[in-house]
Amino acid sequence: MLMSTANTVSLSGMEEISMLFNSRRRAILVNTFEEERFLEDLKSLIEVKRYEAYTWSITAGLRDLISGDVAVKNLYDPIRLMNHIAEYDKQAVFVLKDFHDIWTNYQAKRALRDILETKQNVYKPLLLISPYTNIPTELEKLITVVEYELPTREQVIEELEGMEAFLRNRGLPVPEGREREAIIHALVGMTKTEIVNVLKKSVAKNKKIVLEEIVAEKEQVIRKTGLLEYVTKLGRMEDVGGMDIFKEWLEDAKYAFEPEARKYNIDPVKGAIAVGVPGTGKSLIAKSLAHLWNLPLLKMSMSNIMDSRVGQSEKNIDRALKLAESVAPCVLWIDEIEKGLAGVASSDRSDSGTLSRVVQSLLTWLSDKEAPVFVIATANDITKLPPELTRAGRFDEIFFVSLPHQKEREEILKIHLQKRGYKIVYESSGPDEFTTYQIEGLAVEMKNFTGAEIEQVIAEAGRRAYAEFRKGLRETHYITEEDILEQVEQMVPFAVRNADLVRQLRSWAKTSAKCASSEEHKFLHGSSKEDNDHESLSIDFDEDDLILGE
Template identity: 30%
Template sequence: MLQEYLKAGFPALLLLTTEPARAEKIIPFDGHWRFFAWDCQRGIRLAGSSKILEEVRDPVEAINWLKGSQDTVLLAHNLHLFTDSVEVIQGIQNGAETWKSRGNCLIAVAPQIQMRPELKSIFTVLDLPLPDTEDLYALQQELGNPLNVRPNRKAARLARGLTEYEAECANALSLVKRGYFSSRVISQLKAQLIRKSGLLEVWEPEHLSNVGGLSQLKAYIKSRAKAFTPGCEHLPRPKGLLLVGIPGTGKSLSCKAAASILGWPLIRLDIGALKGSLVGESEKKIRQATQIISSFGECVVWLDELEKALSGVKSSGETDAGTTSGMFSHLLTWLAENKSPVLVMATANDITKLPPETIRAGRFDAIFMVDLPSQRERRDILKIMNARYGTKVPLEYAANLNGYSGAEIEQICRESMFTDLETAFHSVIPLSRTMREEIESLRNWARTRARPANTPDDEPEETRKIRTGPSTTPTVQ
C-alpha cells in the first residue's frame, strides 16, 4: 500500500503505530527508493540499522537534509512532538513541494494523530496494522525452533491485538513458565492491554457448573461458539445477546459463564465509569474502549444493567450537553459494524427503559428472557449452594421455593448456616411477592418478544405461579 502512495508522489505521510521498530523493519522494500530513519538522539541512519550515517539530531536539520536527497524516504520518529515549533512547521511547508518534485517522502511515525492545523493538508494518515495470525505464528517458530518447541496456532490466534514486542514477551514467558506456547499464558498477558488502558476491567469467567439451569441459553451459546472456530468462517458470527429478566435470576452469572464456554477472557465495559468532566472526554473514552476491544479480539464483553448505563439518552441534550447521546450513538454503531471475533453479553432488568434502536435486529442476535427458576433449576441451584457453603438443604426442598430467584435461594442457604432452615426460609421475602405487578408485566412482554432461557419442567407451567401471600410452613425432610 505504501508503494502506491510513493508512486503517486505523496510528499508527507503520518504513520500511526505504537511499534516504531517494527515499522522500520517491514516498511522498506526493494525498488526505486532508499529508506532512512531519524530520531532526535541518534540522528540519520539506514532504516532498520543502528549504524549512524549523519549525526543530525535537530528536527529542522533533518527536514532540510531530506530536501537535498532524491528518491528518498525518511521515517521520522516522534516528529509530532516537535511540531509546536514554528521552524519545524515552516520547514515542512517549504519542503513539501521540493520533496514531491524529487520523489522524496517524509513519514512521521507516531502513536496518535497530533498535528498542527497548518500541516493537516500536507500529511496523509495511514495505519500500520498489528501483526496478524501468520506473523505471530512465524514469531513462535523463530522463538521455538532453537528450543525444539512446536508453535501453537491457537496461541498465535489468541495473541492477535498484541504488538510484536508484547507478543514476543508473552511467548517468552509462556516458554519459561510452561515449556510450550500456552494459550492461557498468552491470554493473561494480553489482559495487560485492558489494565493499562484504565478504561475496562478484566473479570474471571465463571465455570459453567456454577450456573444452575438456563439450559436453553447455554445450548444457544454452545451452538454459536462453532462460528468462532477455524474452518467455520462461512458461518455468521453472533455479535451479542441481550438477557432481560428478574433481578437475581443469573443474568450476570450467565455472561461470566459465556466466557467459560468459549474459553475467552471476560471484559466488563462500564459505560457510566467512562463519563468524564471535560467536553468530549466521554465520547473519546468510549471510542478508545471499543478500539481496544476490537484489537483485543476473541473476548466476551459484559455490559451489565444496560438500561441504567443508557438512562437519560432521550434528554441528553438538555441534561449533559449530549454526552450520553454521543456515547450511545457510538456504541450502537460499534455493535452493528464490529468485525472482530467478540461476543457482547448485555443484561437489563427493565427492557422498557432501553431506547428502541438498541434492540432492533443487527445489534443483538437474540433477546433471552431469564425467568424465575423452574423446580428442576431450583434443585440444581440447591446442589451448587450446598457444595459452595457446605450446607445440607434437601433437594426436595426445591418444591417449597416456588417464586424464589437464584439469589434468594442462595441467601436462604447462607442464612441456614446460622439458624434452622425454617427460620431462614421465612427471613427472605422474594421479589416475586414485593414486585408482583412489575414481574408479570415483564413476563407478558417477553412472551412474544424474547426467547426463553430457562430449563423447563416436566410439570405443568401453572405450578410456577408467583406467590401472592405467605406460604405455609415447609417441612424439612
C-alpha cells in the same frame, strides 16, 4: 458441498503504505505502538522500492534507516528538519517519530503544513509514527492514517512454535489441545515484544509455557488502558441453573462463530442481550460463555468510557472497541449497559451530545464490525436503552432471564450444595447428604427467589452451622434442612420488594424477547398449570405475601 464465497480484499498496514507510496501520498500517519517492528517491516519495503530512507527523533536526530548511521549531524530541531526535507533534492522517505508531541508547537505545525502544501518535483513522503491519531485540524486533510496492526494470529503462532521447538530440543513439555488454543488466544492482542518477553519469562521460571502466566500478562496489558477489564475468573455452563433455551442457543452459535462457517456462507453471530431481574445469572452466563467457547473475556463498563474532558469519551469508546478487535476472537461483555446509556435522549442538553456520539460509535461498530468479537450485553431494565440499540442487525437475540421456576430452583439448589461437598441422593444416610425430596421441598419454600438469593441462603446457612459447631452447640458443621429454612424465612426476595418491576419486565418480555428458560416460556406463552394460575403475568406469590411482616 462447500459453497463459493465472494472475494474480499483486506490490506495489511504495510500493503496499504506501499499502495499509498504508489499513489504519491505525501504524508502518512502510522498508528502503532510498535516502532521497532514497523521499522523492520518498512526496511523490506524500502529495499524493494529502492528508496532512500531516514528516521528522525528529537533525541537521535536524522539517521539512515538501513545502516543507522547519522545522516546530518546535530539535526535535532524540528524546524531545521522541515527546512532540510524541503531542500532535499532526491527521492527519499522520511520517518518522523513522536511528531504528535511536536506539532503542538505552532511553528513546527506551520513548517510541516508548508512542506505538504508546496508543490514538489521530487517525491519525498513523510511517515509519522504515533500511538495516537490526534491530528491538528489544520493538517487533517493533508495526512492519511494507516493502522499498523498488532501481530496476526498466524504471527503469534509462529512465535509460539519457535518457543515450542526450543522446549522440545531440551526434552521439556509443550502445551497441547485446549490449553494451547487458550495460550494463543491470550497472546493475540499483544505486541511482538510483549509476546517474546512473556514466553521467555514463563519458560525461564517454569521450564514450560504456563497459561496462567500468559493470562496474567495479558490482564496487565488490558488494564493499562483503563478502558476494559480482562476477566480471568470464568464460570462453567454446568454451574448455570435453568436458562436451557439460552444455553442451547449459545452452544449452537459457537459453530456459526467459527471461521469454518464462512466457507458455507453462514453469517457470523454478532451477540446477544440478556435482560432480567438482578441476581438471575446474567453475569454468570457471560463468564460461562467465554469458558465454553475457550475465548478471552473482556468486560466493558460505560463508566470507564465516559470522561469529563471534551472529546475524550469519543476517543475512549473508539480505543476500547479497537482493543477488543485486536484481541479477537474474544467475547466482549458490556455489563449493565442501560446504566451507562441512560439519558441518551437528553444528551444534547445535558452533556453537549457527548453520550449521543458515544452511543452512535457503539451502534456503528455493532452493525459494521467484521472482527470475530461476540458481544454479550446484560441489562436489568431494557426500557432505559435507546431503541436503536436493540433493532435487528445489532444483536442476534434478546433473551429474557426471569425468576427461576420450581425445577430450576431445584437445579440451582443442587449446584450450590454440591459445590460445597454435599451429595444429592434418593435416601439420606449421612450428614453430608440431601435427598431429592428435601431439595424439592426447599425449592417450594424459595418461590420467587433469584439464583443469587438461593446461593446466599446456602452460604449463610453454612456459615451459621459452622459457627455453632465451633461454639460447641452442635456435633458437626454440616448444613441441615432446618438451617436452610431458617435463612429462607429471614430473607425478603427482590421479587417481593420490587413486584411491579418483575410484572413490567414479564409484560415486556411476552412480546419483545425470547425467554432464556423453557419454564418461563410456558409460563408466559403456554398452557401450563402455572400459567393458568397467573393470568395477569404477576410473579407467583399470594397477595398476602406483599404484606411484609404480617
